[in-house]
Amino acid sequence: MPLAIYVHTPFCPSKCGYCDFNSYAMTGEIVERTVAAIVREIKQSPLRGTSAKTIFFGGGTPTYLSSSQLIRILDAVMEVHPPIDGCEITSEANPGTVDSEKFSAMFAAGFNRISLGAQSFLDEDLIRLDRIHKASEIERAVGAAREAGFTSLNLDLMFALPSQSRVAWTKNLSKALSLQPEHLSLYCLTIEPNTAFYKKNLRGELDLPEDEIQREMYDECVARTAEIGLFQYEISNFSRPGYECRHNLCYWYGEDYVGYGPGAVGCVTIGGVSTRYTNLKHPDGYCRAVEAGTAIPFESEVLSPGIRNTERIMLGLRLNEGIPLGIADGQKIPMLVERGWVSADGERLKLTSEGRHFCSEVALELI
Ligand code: SF4
Numbered sequence: 001m002p003l004a005i006y007v008h009t010p011f012c013p014s015k016c017g018y019c020d021f022n023s024y025a026m027t028g029e030i031v032e033r034t035v036a037a038i039v040r041e042i043k044q045s046p047l048r049g050t051s052a053k054t055i056f057f058g059g060g061t062p063t064y065l066s067s068s069q070l071i072r073i074l075d076a077v078m079e080v081h082p083p084i085d086g087c088e089i090t091s092e093a094n095p096g097t098v099d100s101e102k103f104s105a106m107f108a109a110g111f112n113r114i115s116l117g118a119q120s121f122l123d124e125d126l127i128r129l130d131r132i133h134k135a136s137e138i139e140r141a142v143g144a145a146r147e148a149g150f151t152s153l154n155l156d157l158m159f160a161l162p163s164q165s166r167v168a169w170t171k172n173l174s175k176a177l178s179l180q181p182e183h184l185s186l187y188c189l190t191i192e193p194n195t196a197f198y199k200k201n202l203r204g205e206l207d208l209p210e211d212e213i214q215r216e217m218y219d220e221c222v223a224r225t226a227e228i229g230l231f232q233y234e235i236s237n238f239s240r241p242g243y244e245c246r247h248n249l250c251y252w253y254g255e256d257y258v259g260y261g262p263g264a265v266g267c268v269t270i271g272g273v274s275t276r277y278t279n280l281k282h283p284d285g286y287c288r289a290v291e292a293g294t295a296i297p298f299e300s301e302v303l304s305p306g307i308r309n310t311e312r313i314m315l316g317l318r319l320n321e322g323i324p325l326g327i328a329d330g331q332k333i334p335m336l337v338e339r340g341w342v343s344a345d346g347e348r349l350k351l352t353s354e355g356r357h358f359c360s361e362v363a364l365e366l367i
Pocket residue numbers: 011012014015016018019020021023059060061094
């Protein structure tokens with residue numbers, strides 16, 4: 001059965017203040033060494049020969065790598081996991097690390113979808129977030145991607161930013177929609193432990209919008225995307241019909257996926273046993289393990305059918321199509337319907353637009 005393949009490239013030009021991803025501001029020999037190790041990990045995969053239904057390069061910043069480094073990794077994935085017809089092959093990209101030449105090389109190599117980390121179209125927001133790009137570079141990057149041939153483009157956009165007003169958000173959203181992406185992913189800024197923003201917030205240095213304002217920002221995005229035919233198919237994701245992110249849908253459906261690279265997570269079922277693993281996170285430790293031929297996962301967990309079902313409920317509820325009624329504990333459904341948080345049509349259970357603000361609470365009642 002074809003699988004979703006994820007490749008984690010852990011490098012970024014610098015670390016953003018809010019970021020708790022497995023990313024490192026590193027340069028020099030470790031970058032090339034990590035690329036070689038990722039290629040080696042892929043080529044040694046016990047799942048060699050299983051075809052790919054989606055391939056997704058995330059990070060970090062995949063486009064911090066040169067196009068030839070990206071292509072070497074993609075070639076290895078396609079050799080080990082032959083892509084099925086119509087395989088979606090995405091790379092995340094930072095607008096400050098791309099140009100026409102890089103996008104053209106990536107497109108020629110087989111990438112067919114770009115996910116651009118725009119985040120904001122206002123330079124003052126980008127500076128506060130420690131992003132390396134300027135607002136003007138986003139539009140240039142979109143133009144370069146189109147010129148290279150990409151017809152499937154996502155923009156990542158953040159809201160609830162420090163000092164962000166409703167008016168600023170409206171302008172931001174308008175600018176993003178004016179670029180006519182096929183897909184929009186919306187991220188509410190969350191303050192994670194072990195980030196620079198966490199410390200700033202403790203010191204009272206982040207002026208974050210009130211919950212009510214955040215909710216208005218979200219609702220505005222839902223309404224305005226619908227007006228222009230970008231349909232909400234998941235709590236934070238909007239697309240033109242047929243341009244839903246098929247890779248992320250695999251996660252939301254609770255399907256198996258393979259992860260390669262430092263800190264990559266995979267979930268595979270072999271001989272009826274499902275296991276989730278996480279690779280060593282630090283590039284140096286990861287490279288040493290690959291080079292020595294020792295174990296790369298530093299954590300793994302066998303997932304019982306009960307855990308997998310719980311995850312299917314929690315993740316599947318995020319989708320507009322909801323979950324099959326049969327997988328949820330039905331006792332609390334009448335109460336959730338009465339609160340206006342879910343609707344049930346006899347076969348499927350779905351969050352209402354009100355219920356999307358309470359997804360976690362609903363999931364907890366259903367597991
Ligand atoms: S570009 Fe993305 S992965 Fe890299 S530091 Fe910033 S938020 Fe983290």
